[in-house]
Amino acid sequence: MHIGLLCVQENPEHRPTMSAVMLLLGSESMVLPQPKQPAFSLSRVLRLDPSTKTNPSGNEIIFSDILPR
Incomplete structure (x- = not known):
């Protein structure tokens, strides 16, 4: 799980290379x-200002639900 979280860092520079992943998977120490x-977080919240008349674009925010199968 820990290695998987390292692989989905938002900044690609913070992600391990595949060779590093293989090394991490093969080592326990x-x-x-x-x-x-x-990179994909459920903590984004869309806040609308009721005083504005504009509607937000559907492309500005993504809602993701993680459901078991």
Whole structure:
């Protein structure tokens, strides 16, 4: 799980390379870096100002639901 979170970092520079992932998967004694905020987060909130007359575009925000199968 920890390695998977490292692979979905928003900034590509913070993601491990595939060779590093293979090394991490094969080792139990390596210290893993702490993952940052993942690229896809459910914490984004759309706040509308009731005083404005414009409607937000559907392209400005993405809502994701994670449901079990």
